[in-house]
Amino acid sequence: xxxxxxxxxxxxxxxxxxxYFALVLAIGFYLRGRANTGxxxxxxxxxxxxxVAGLSFLSANLGALELMGWAGSAYQYGIxxxxxxxxxxxxAMLFLALVMMPFYYISKTHSVPGYLKLRFxxxxxxxxxxSFAFMTVLMSGVNMFAxxxxxxxxxxxxxxxxxxxxxxxxxxxVALGGLRSAIFNEVLQFFLIWAGALLIPILGLYEAGGxxxxxxxxxxxxxxxxxxxWSGLGSFxxxxxxxxxxxxxxxxxxxxxxxxxxxxFLVVQRILAAKDMRSAQLAPIIGAGFxxxxxxxxxxxGLLGLGLLDMKLVPESMATQPGMHSYNxxxxxxxxxxCGxGLLGLGITALIAGFxxxxxxxxSAFTTVWTYDIYRALFNKxxxxxxxxxxxxWTTVIGVLISVGTAYLVMRSASIMDYVxxxxxxxxxxxxxxVVLGMLWKRATGPGGFWGLFLGTxxxxxxxxxxxxxxxxxRYVALSPEAKPMAQDMFQALWSFVICxxxxxxxxxxxxxxxxxxxxxxxxxxxxxPSEGEVSLYxxxxxxxxxxxxxxxxxxxxxx
Amino acid sequence: MAGKGxxxxxxxxxxxxxxxxxxxxGAGVYEYIDPPLEKVVLFEVHAAIWWGALLFASGLLxxxxxxxxxxxxx
Numbered sequence: 001x002x003x004x005x006x007x008x009x010x011x012x013x014x015x016x017x018x019x020y021f022a023l024v025l026a027i028g029f030y031l032r033g034r035a036n037t038g039x040x041x042x043x044x045x046x047x048x049x050x051x052v053a054g055l056s057f058l059s060a061n062l063g064a065l066e067l068m069g070w071a072g073s074a075y076q077y078g079i080x081x082x083x084x085x086x087x088x089x090x091x092a093m094l095f096l097a098l099v100m101m102p103f104y105y106i107s108k109t110h111s112v113p114g115y116l117k118l119r120f121x122x123x124x125x126x127x128x129x130x131s132f133a134f135m136t137v138l139m140s141g142v143n144m145f146a147x148x149x150x151x152x153x154x155x156x157x158x159x160x161x162x163x164x165x166x167x168x169x170x171x172x173x174v175a176l177g178g179l180r181s182a183i184f185n186e187v188l189q190f191f192l193i194w195a196g197a198l199l200i201p202i203l204g205l206y207e208a209g210g211x212x213x214x215x216x217x218x219x220x221x222x223x224x225x226x227x228x229x230w231s232g233l234g235s236f237x238x239x240x241x242x243x244x245x246x247x248x249x250x251x252x253x254x255x256x257x258x259x260x261x262x263x264x265f266l267v268v269q270r271i272l273a274a275k276d277m278r279s280a281q282l283a284p285i286i287g288a289g290f291x292x293x294x295x296x297x298x299x300x301x302g303l304l305g306l307g308l309l310d311m312k313l314v315p316e317s318m319a320t321q322p323g324m325h326s327y328n329x330x331x332x333x334x335x336x337x338x339c340g341x342g343l344l345g346l347g348i349t350a351l352i353a354g355f356x357x358x359x360x361x362x363x364s365a366f367t368t369v370w371t372y373d374i375y376r377a378l379f380n381k382x383x384x385x386x387x388x389x390x391x392x393x394w395t396t397v398i399g400v401l402i403s404v405g406t407a408y409l410v411m412r413s414a415s416i417m418d419y420v421x422x423x424x425x426x427x428x429x430x431x432x433x434x435v436v437l438g439m440l441w442k443r444a445t446g447p448g449g450f451w452g453l454f455l456g457t458x459x460x461x462x463x464x465x466x467x468x469x470x471x472x473x474x475r476y477v478a479l480s481p482e483a484k485p486m487a488q489d490m491f492q493a494l495w496s497f498v499i500c501x502x503x504x505x506x507x508x509x510x511x512x513x514x515x516x517x518x519x520x521x522x523x524x525x526x527x528x529x530p531s532e533g534e535v536s537l538y539x540x541x542x543x544x545x546x547x548x549x550x551x552x553x554x555x556x557x558x559x560x
Numbered sequence: 561m562a563g564k565g566x567x568x569x570x571x572x573x574x575x576x577x578x579x580x581x582x583x584x585x586g587a588g589v590y591e592y593i594d595p596p597l598e599k600v601v602l603f604e605v606h607a608a609i610w611w612g613a614l615l616f617a618s619g620l621l622x623x624x625x626x627x628x629x630x631x632x633x634x
Contacts, residue, residue, distance in 0.1 A: 010587075015583060016583055019579055026572075027572055052569060188572055191573050191576065191577065192580075195577065199607055199611055203601075203602050203605070206605070336600075337600065337601045338600055340588075340596070340608055341587045341590075341591065342583055342584035342586070342612065343587075343588075343611065343612075345583075345584075346584060349580075
């Protein structure tokens with residue numbers, strides 16, 4: 001065991017953590033009898049209620065690194081980090097619910113690559129499935145390493161102990177109960193994350209003397225710009241992030257978040273498991289409702305750290321001396337500040353639960369895409385349903401083992417982590433362009449979809465390589481010499497989306513379109529949307545989307 | 561989220577809140593009776609006691625509302 005650690009666990013903390021592991025495994029064993037068919041194992045029987053699907057949809061994204069990373073970003077950049085939870089999530093979640101979900105759900109696809117197969121053909125599916133499967137399993141390994149590193153810093157646990165104990169637990173409960181087990185555990189993890197993390201902002205605001213006093217403290221220690229969402233985004237130089245409103249609104253809000261929330265199968269898979277169309281539409285809206293309040297347990301602790309902690313936190317690369325802490329340590333530091341025995345155990349359980357929910361999401365999505373979109377599509381088209389379920393169980397275990405291997409690879413060379421994280425961002429924006437054109441424009445053709453996706457992705461990789469080789473090139477990508485690295489992702493996504501859409505449109509116009517009959521159930525205008533029946537206003541997705549929109553606007557105005 | 565005779569996911573969540581709440585509240589009461597030498601910030605508000613009690617009460621409600629016995633009789 002390491003001797004330096006942020007916190008020391010007591011016996012009751014260890015009991016709470018052990019109880020959590022016992023409970024998630026118990027859920028996996030309990031559900032093992034309900035994962036015997038492909039529909040059960042890969043799609044949770046398509047019988048999830050809107051609440052279960054919605055909370056699981058959000059929980060799969062609420063990983064421990066997300067919690068700690070964005071709390072650190074809030075310390076570093078102030079309230080601007082909230083954009084990733086509000087404009088960088090809410091419009092996309094509502095767009096998924098109201099516009100895109102009908103096509104996903106009516107087409108009865110089991111995955112996003114599966115939709116591409118129906119709409120554009122096998123080549124688009126293969127490109128999307130292979131890139132998704134490869135990147136998902138690598139990302140899972142990177143997250144696993146990063147989480148083990150956190151546990152080493154916070155608790156002094158050896159890296160291998162954290163990696164194996166968490167990955168084997170996830171492998172057991174997903175292999176036994178399939179997607180249903182992953183979803184049930186994600187809902188449990190959602191509650192634990194809130195129960196473990198909500199006390200920090202409550203006690204922090206009490207100590208600071210309320211939000212107004214906290215703003216004064218932050219203004220004294222950093223700058224008044226740290227507590228304004230929009231007023232400093234007029235130019236690249238008037239906010240701590242070095243980005244402007246164009247990058248936030250069009251890069252983050254219109255492209256990156258749309259790409260992530262509407263086409264990343266890791267989150268979309270949870271919605272596809274909903275029991276009916278109305279539940280599938282309500283689920284992302286429920287997720288959006290809760291997402292708006294996640295900054296309370298992520299951003300606020302970062303701001304409280306900025307206002308209240310005696311020490312000055314520094315970038316990761318500078319936190320090399322004993323007693324120095326990086327921005328990313330702000331959440332565990334605040335946890336240690338307020339939480340004694342018991343509460344500390346619950347807080348650490350929340351971090352472990354966040355990590356495991358993210359990993360289970362990665363593994364279950366990887367398993368489905370590998371089995372249906374790669375193995376069945378390319379290698380073995382005519383096997384029995386039982387064979388594919390068996391393949392799914394084995395793939396779960398193998399996917400976890402590849403992730404563990406990646407984690408050890410990252411342990412040897414930390415730069416791999418940066419490459420893998422960058423690689424993942426290459427696919428999101430062009431994939432959104434391809435899927436949304438496929439759903440909304442019936443003239444889009446198979447070759448148009450494939451070449452748009454391919455060249456959009458290629459352009460994203462090229463821009464990243466250009467800036468990586470020559471950092472001054474950022475001024476051309478972000479259209480300003482004052483742009484900072486945070487702006488790169490936004491503008492890279494914007495350009496790759498534009499290139500994807502342009503190529504898709506041009507190629508589609510010179511290639512033969514599909515007939516209307518072939519596109520029924522896949523494209524706007526050719527897909528009869530089933531009636532919601534006799535339901536009250538309060539049961540309609542559009543009503544709750546309106547409520548979420550109003551709250552979203554009010555929150556942005558309050559923190560302008 | 562459970563068919564006839566099945567255990568609902570909400571029951572599992574109730575169990576988790578109930579047990580964690582009891583453990584945290586118990587730890588808070590123990591610290592109240594025998595305060596530690598190194599105290600956390602705002603120790604005087606005894607957050608473990610009321611937060612643990614709140615979790616325990618929420619868990620109890622979930623366990624009762626979604627108990628397997630009630631689910632089975634539906």
